[in-house]
Amino acid sequence: MKNLKRLISLLLALAMCFALAACGSSSDDTSSDTSSDTSTSDDSSDAEDTTGVATEDQVAEASSGDVDNGDGSYYNEELGYTYGTTFYSDEPVTYTMYFNDNDAYPYLDSWYEDGGIFYEIEQATNVHLEITIVNNASYSDRVSLGVSSGDAPYIIPKIYDESTYVTGGGIVAVSDYTQYMPNFTNFYNEYDMEDDVNTILQDDGKFYRLPGMKETALQDYTLLLRKDYFEGAGYSIEDLEADWTWEEFADILIDVKAYMVEQGIVDEDDYIWSDRWCGATSGYSSGGCLLNLISHSYGICTSWSTTASNLADLYFDTEADEFKVSSTSDAYKRYMTVVQKLVDNKILDPETWSQEDTTADSQFYTGKTALILTNRSQITVQEASLEAQVGAGNYELYMAVMPMGTDDDGNAITYQTENSRLECGIMISNNALNELGEDGFIKMMRFVDWLWYSDAGLTLTKWGIEGETYVVNDDGTYSLTDGYYCGGLSIAQTSDDQVDMRLQYGWACGNFMYSGTTELLTSNYSAELQDYYSRMAEYRTLKPLNPAIALSEDDSEAANLYATPAFSEMNTWTLNFAMGKKDIEDDWDEYVAAIEAQNVQYLVDLYNEYYQASK
16 A cells, blocks of 8 residues: 555656646747656656656556456555456445436436446446536536536536636646556557647646547538438439538529429428527527538538637638638638528528527428438437338438538538547546545546446446347347337337337436447447448548647636637627628628627737747
């Protein structure tokens, strides 16, 4: 025990020394080229570690006082737990956690009963997760309140942007503890995640969110089309999707509507596209998913894409080798011209930006609209709901590859709209460190490492209990057992006596499963999804990651003061354009003046100053 404590103290002392050195540097030195804060050696190879993530040697050293179980896991006799491939606490332990509760699969008490996700996590690890349930719509506000007030639970999952919490001191610099996380570190090293993780480094060279890490970027959100409507209008989606642009897609939709009017499906004044994840329910009335996807296809950022890495919707122009403002770019004007064309021709319902998701769903399920956004979790629900209302054999669906934007010369931009291999992740409250103590905190980090980053933990939270909810077939594929289906895994119900294991027991819910190998991430994919990803890989390429910018605490605070009103102004105008209340041509000069009046040039200059200093 004493040897282990000496090792821990040495590692933490060294981490503090490196942190002090990083904090003492000037803002001109701020970049991703920051020495590891967890280095335990003066060797030059350690000095080249720029991410603050522990090396495999550091993981081995942190585990040197433990007994190797021979299966990739270790046992600490004095501390009383096993970690690595498995995690198990000899003594029952409770960790508190925020739980993001989704209206599509709301929490039930049965999740803590035999067969439920929390029950089975406890059976596997002897850890009881005491959750604070927060509705998805107010999750970010509740997390902000909890962290700022000092009342946050220990574990805070499903965080997309941790930057606003860093300066307040309410969350732990989790990169200080990756030496105690063998699964995280092994995945990071095996799949070369350094460039990706660099994008979330803060000014001190550390990161404060344990990100979900994926072997490759998988374009999740896309369009689900009524193929029968498109074919009725004379269009073969399979022949067009490889090369179509948004401008061409808009013209196609105008013809599709003409066909639907001719067939008596809709009237001239009806819209044939009403969408979800864009309005009040989950788009936070900011344009949400759709405007995010379309803008990314034009190489810029708006709506959901705004984070600390692109304040006020900055984007990186590779040809100019500098950051620019998305909202006043020619690309913004092109993309918003397409959106206005869709609204003006009564294709895209402008209520999309303010309505409940269920409104869009209802229009699609009754056959009144020709397309809707989908993802790998939602598609099963959409197919089943459409069949229930329209009837089997009366429709045909197709997951299409997203249309492409165009550049200044009118050429198609072939990048898929998602390129990051990072997902949302987990923050750890300082309350955990303060209340559990050093040994207890490290023990909790071992648990977090197992649950969110080991194959065993990820398989458990995704598939449930082997032999009960799923089986592994002879060819290595996974299948649910006869008694279950799962909307979250896009596995449809095939008989009335089946139970949705996500709804009833909490498996495959969004709080846990956002890391893993491509094999594990795609282990539930239907032939339809496999075909979609095959076409995506063939037709689109991955855009290189933007340069990582880590602002100093002072600059970050100043940038947020400028960025908040700038984004608000941009968002207000964008929604007015998208609803047809403002005209992209007639009101363009007034719009640009309004954006520039928010001092966005300060942000551009700041980011480019940091970027140039990092080169």
